[in-house]
Amino acid sequence: MGPIVTPIVVLSSVGAGLAIILVLAEKYLASYGECRIKVKGEKEIVVEGGGTLQASLTDNGVFVPSACGGKGTCGTCKVQIFNKGAGEPLATEIPYLSKEDLENGFRLSCLVKVKNDLEVSVPKIHEFRTIVTKIEDLTHDIKSIIFELQDGETIDFKPGQYVMMRMPGTEEEPVMRAYSIASKPSDNHVVELLIRLVPGGLMTTYVFTELKVGDEVYLSGPYGEFYLRDSDKDIICVGGGSGVAPIKSIITHLFEKDTDRKVTYYFGARAVKDLYFYKECLELKEKYPNFRFITALSDLDEGDQWDGDTGFIHLVIDKYLEDGEDMESYMCGPPPMIDAAIDMLVEKDMDEDDIYFDKF
Ligand SMILES: Cc1cc2nc3c(=O)[nH]c(=O)nc-3n(C[C@H](O)[C@H](O)[C@H](O)COP(=O)(O)OP(=O)(O)OC[C@H]3O[C@@H](n4cnc5c(N)ncnc54)[C@H](O)[C@@H]3O)c2cc1C
Ligand code: FES
Missing domain, CATH: 2.40.30.10 (Translation factors)
Known part of the structure; x- marks a missing residue:
């Protein structure tokens, strides 16, 4: 090891060690004592500080919905906090909170730690x-x-x-x-x-x-914040598997309204046995010149009769999309597929703010 590399390695190790000690100290040594949570219109509960607001509420019979199991990736667990006891929103919360949410004190309760008394309102779910x-x-x-x-x-x-x-x-x-x-x-x-x-x-x-x-x-x-925006931009939809669900709603809604936006649907599936909502899309393609339907299968089964596109859907987007500028995209599917498609659309000059997706 050279004379410069050694101090760098030592410094990095010390930094990493300190970070681990801080996390462990927060977990095992920090004591916030008893905290009161006043739930507007419901009740006041007393909890041991240090847990998440979502868990503290749920453990005390105040139901807060969650679509991601408290991982901070769905935005379903929003609650409104009226006092300053929860500090500023974390960077990881911001993507799930609108400008109005932030102005009105909404936070992701699965990411907020209870360290002080809080006054909150839990949106009533219908x-x-x-x-x-x-x-x-x-x-x-x-x-x-x-x-x-x-x-x-x-x-x-x-x-x-x-x-x-x-x-x-x-x-x-x-x-x-x-x-x-x-x-x-x-x-x-x-x-x-x-x-x-x-x-x-x-x-x-x-x-x-x-x-x-x-x-x-x-x-x-x-x-959910993944929904069809009211704009006149041309659209790219990407989805397969159960990710077809919201795309089906978007496409059938658009053509029921006889949209004049150009819509291209890239349908990604593994094999012929995974195709559905396929006939309906072929019929739409026949009827509407502004609907383009491209299907790609990535892992054909033996005996599959298929002369369409093959391979991963982001590569098929690369093949057919010349320029993504001034278009918007709605995508739904497994995280690796969505991540690869986002990179491809950005490479094709689509503005990241015009790319909407749900990963599951
Ligand atoms: C916003 C949003 C919309 C969704 N829309 C749909 C939809 O339209 N159709 C649909 O089928 N699902 C959808 N899901 C996924 C769905 O919410 C559940 O996660 C899924 O049905 C599994 O639930 P479960 O109770 O059967 O599995 P669980 O008991 O929750 O999980 C069992 C095991 O499977 C793993 N697992 C959980 N989900 C998946 C998955 N999707 N793929 C692979 N492994 C998984 C878990 O890590 C766990 O190890 C959506 C999720 C989100 C966040
Ligand atoms: S439960 Fe999903 S973001 Fe909080």
Whole structure:
């Protein structure tokens, strides 16, 4: 090792060591004592400081929704904090908070640590009572479920948003998961969800093995900042798997309104057996000259008859998209697919502010 490298290595090690000590000290030594949380319109609770605001509320019977299990990546757990006890918003919260949210003291409760007394308001979530009216197998691992809203209610949402579904029979300790709405806003008396089986997953195993037509299910929402913007820019949609759900809502809404925006849908799937919402897209393509539909399969099964594009969807975008300037994009799918597609669109001069996505 050379004479300059050695001190650098020593300094880096000391820095890393100090950082670890600080984190451990915060975790094990910091004591904030008892903190009072006044929940506006509900109750006052006393908690041991140091935990997250979300966990402190939930442990004391004040329900705060979560679509990411408290990882700070969904934005569902927003609460309003009225006093200064929570400090300034963290950089990791900012992407999920609008200008109005920040002005009005909204924070992501899963990222706020309780260190002082707090005065908070938890947004009331509206739960829709629904009855399952149709369950259909779309592929080997994706089902479409139609939920009909009861009690004369209708749902007002923007295409792209999602609802939280509560597993029947879990009223005491709700098991809830997020699902994008696949139906279009004009069909406001029903909600269609497209649910992909996650092997070993709690909710999806329930949906695939127990849920049946006639069951009563509670949905809350709508939630989410991923929704179709009211602009006149041309659009690129990217999605496959269960990520088709919000894209289906966006595309069917746009063409129901006879949009004159140019819409290109890049549909990425593994093999022929994973294709669905495919025939509908081919029909739209026939009917509307401003709809372009490009499908690419990345991992064909033996015997698949396929003469379309193959490979990863970001490479197919590279092949067909000349210039992304003045366009906007709506993308939904697994994180690696979305990350690669974002990089490609930015490379094609699309403004990052015009790229909207949900990763799951
Ligand atoms: C905003 C948003 C919208 C969503 N929309 C949809 C949708 O339209 N359709 C849909 O099917 N899902 C959607 N999801 C995912 C959904 O919320 C659940 O995470 C998923 O259904 C698994 O729930 P589970 O209870 O079966 O699995 P869990 O019991 O929560 O998880 C079981 C195991 O699987 C892993 N896991 C969890 N989710 C996934 C996943 N998606 N892929 C691979 N492994 C996973 C977990 O890490 C865990 O190890 C969405 C998620 C978000 C945040
Ligand atoms: S629970 Fe998802 S951001 Fe807080």
